[in-house]
Structures are given as structure tokens and as C-alpha cells.
Amino acid sequence: MAIKRYHYARDVEEALSLLLAYEGRGALVAGGVDVARGLPGEIEGLIDITAAGLSGISREGGRLVVGATATLEGIRTSREVKAYMGGFLSEVMGHVATLSLRNMATLGGAVVSAHPWADIPTALIALGAEAVWRNEERTERAPVEELYARPFRAIFRRAVLTEIRLPAWDGAFAFEKLSRNAGDIALVNCACGLGLDAEGKIAWARVAVGATPYRAERLVAVEELLAGEVPSEALWEEAGHRAAAEARVGDDMRASAEWRRAVIPVIVRRALERAGRAVMGDR
Numbered sequence: 042m043a044i045k046r047y048h049y050a051r052d053v054e055e056a057l058s059l060l061l062a063y064e065g066r067g068a069l070v071a072g073g074v075d076v077a078r079g080l081p082g083e084i085e086g087l088i089d090i091t092a093a094g095l096s097g098i099s100r101e102g103g104r105l106v107v108g109a110t111a112t113l114e115g116i117r118t119s120r121e122v123k124a125y126m127g128g129f130l131s132e133v134m135g136h137v138a139t140l141s142l143r144n145m146a147t148l149g150g151a152v153v154s155a156h157p158w159a160d161i162p163t164a165l166i167a168l169g170a171e172a173v174w175r176n177e178e179r180t181e182r183a184p185v186e187e188l189y190a191r192p193f194r195a196i197f198r199r200a201v202l203t204e205i206r207l208p209a210w211d212g213a214f215a216f217e218k219l220s221r222n223a224g225d226i227a228l229v230n231c232a233c234g235l236g237l238d239a240e241g242k243i244a245w246a247r248v249a250v251g252a253t254p255y256r257a258e259r260l261v262a263v264e265e266l267l268a269g270e271v272p273s274e275a276l277w278e279e280a281g282h283r284a285a286a287e288a289r290v291g292d293d294m295r296a297s298a299e300w301r302r303a304v305i306p307v308i309v310r311r312a313l314e315r316a317g318r319a320v321m322g323d324r
């Protein structure tokens with residue numbers, strides 16, 4: 042790599058002004074897990090943001106606010122995170138890589154690197170998480186799902202992601218991942234959420250499937266199939282098959298499209314079963 046200088050930004054303003062001053066020849070570094078794997082040849086300056094005051098984790102009412110440089114292990118073990126949605130996000134972090142990697146890697150780095158095989162985007166999309174970032178002009182925000190539909194890599198060449206905001210849901214979420222071993226990346230993953238109305242019918246459902254090998258997408262047709270129905274084993278089964286029909290799947294070095302389509306019903310059914318049990322247990 043052609044790195045000539047390494048800066049420690051003291052706050053977001055300094056990080057942003059350094060990034061802009063490099064005019065495309067600088068890059069932010071948080072945990073460095075991805076940066077260490079390689080950078081474009083033109084990058085001369087690295088701007089370390091781990092001491093820029095972006096590592097906080099807090100609750101705002103039922104919402105959870107996680108700073109961009111909070112580490113994945115810090116998130117997994119945080120009391121605030123364990124108290125949010127029955128510890129769903131903590132559970133997801135437990136599925137990510139290994140302890141040594143989670144001690145370095147940050148949530149912001151995961152959102153910006155946005156690997157299609159990753160677990161974190163799947164969970165954040167299902168949760169309806171919102172990304173907040175600072176650019177030259179202002180503070181901007183957008184749902185993570187919407188951000189990924191934009192040219193987000195270009196956005197973060199001139200902006201600092203500052204926090205991820207997770208909404209309060211009256212219900213429960215569950216995450217499922219299939220991988221070759223516990224520390225490996227997903228062959229396919231999914232995150233499902235359910236809430237019930239006063240009559241015990243499904244008031245809302247969120248279903249996201251990722252690593253297909255494409256980045257996670259919500260399956261709105263499956264969410265619509267679930268809404269208004271009474272939870273049952275047969276419903277989870279039907280939703281799983283509908284998810285397999287709706288999901289965009291492909292082949293890569295890890296698994297074939299055919300295999301992915303065959304296992305999606307299984308992981309979606311498992312996630313819905315667990316979310317359903319949790320939400321009914323709450324009553």
C-alpha cells in the first residue's frame with residue numbers, strides 16, 4: 042500500500058476535514074479489519090477515528106443508538122444492547138467472525154464495507170436501522186436499507202458515518218445463519234421480526250434474507266403474507282417456502298443457487314418460530 046501518513050482524528054470535524062483535504066487520496070480507518078486487507082493504490086493518508094468520540098452505546102426510550110466506532114464485541118456484551126429487543130443484536134454479534142476480529146471491527150466499518158455475505162446488514166435491514174453521517178454541508182440520515190440503494194461507497198469517500206439508530210419495536214426478532222463452521226461467513230442468513238395485535242394476530246412482520254450471495258433484501262411479499270394471520274407452524278412453513286420463491290439467489294464459490302433455495306425455507310421457518318415463541322412468551 043502507498044500509505045505515507047497516519048492521523049489520529051480527535052473528533053468528527055477533524056476526521057472530516059482531513060478526509061476532504063486528501064481529495065480522494067485519504068481513507069478513514071476504524072477497526073482496520075477491512076482496510077488491512079487492501080486499499081486502492083491512490084490512498085496516501087489514513088485517518089484513524091477510533092478516538093473521535095464515536096464509540097458510545099445508549100438507549101433513548103425504547104430506541105438504541107450505537108456509535109460508529111463501537112466494536113462488535115463491545116456491542117455484543119453491552120448491557121444496553123442486551124436490554125434492546127430481547128438481546129437480538131447481541132445474539133447477531135455472537136455469530137460474527139471470531140472474538141479477536143470482533144474486538145477490532147466496528148459497526149460503522151461493517152455498515153460501510155457492506156459485504157454481501159455479512160450478517161450485520163441483514164440484521165440492520167430487518168430492524169429498520171437508520172444510518173447518520175456528517176458530510177461537508179450537514180448531518181444526513183437514511184434507513185440502512187435505503188442507503189444501500191444509493192451510491193453509498195461514493196458518499197463515504199466524503200463523509201463520516203457517526204451512528205446507527207435502531208427503532209423500538211413492540212415484538213421480537215430472531216436471527217439464523219448457516220455457515221461451514223462457527224467462525225466462518227454465512228452461506229445464507231436471515232433475520233425475522235414479528236409483533237402481535239390485541240387478538241393475537243400478526244400486526245407486523247419483517248423478513249430479510251442475505252448472503253444469497255447478494256446483500257440482504259427484505260422480502261415484502263412474505264411480510265404481507267404473515268400480517269393479519271394467527272401464528273402457527275403451518276404459517277411459518279408457508280412463509281419459508283414463499284421466502285425461497287421470492288429471494289434473489291445465485292451461485293458463488295461457497296454454495297449454489299439451488300442449495301440456497303433449498304435451505305431458505307428452513308432458516309426462515311426457524312427464525313419465525315423463535316421470534317413467534319419470544320413474542321408470545323411476552324404476553
Ligand SMILES: Cc1cc2nc3c(=O)[nH]c(=O)nc-3n(C[C@H](O)[C@H](O)[C@H](O)COP(=O)(O)OP(=O)(O)OC[C@H]3O[C@@H](n4cnc5c(N)ncnc54)[C@H](O)[C@@H]3O)c2cc1C
Pocket residue numbers: 068069070071072073074075076077090109110136137138139142145146147148149150151152153154156158159160161162197200201202203224225226227
Ligand atoms: C475474516 C473476516 C471475517 C468476517 N466475518 C464476518 C461475519 O461472520 N459476519 C459479518 O457480518 N461480518 C463479518 N466480517 C465483516 C466485518 O464485520 C467487517 O469487516 C468489519 O466490521 C469492518 O469494520 P472495521 O471497523 O474493521 O472497518 P475498517 O476496516 O476500519 O473500515 C472498512 C471501510 O469502512 C470505512 N469506514 C470505517 N468506519 C467508517 C465511518 N465511521 N464512516 C465512514 N467510513 C468508514 C473505511 O474507510 C473502509 O473503507 C468479517 C470480516 C473479516 C475480515
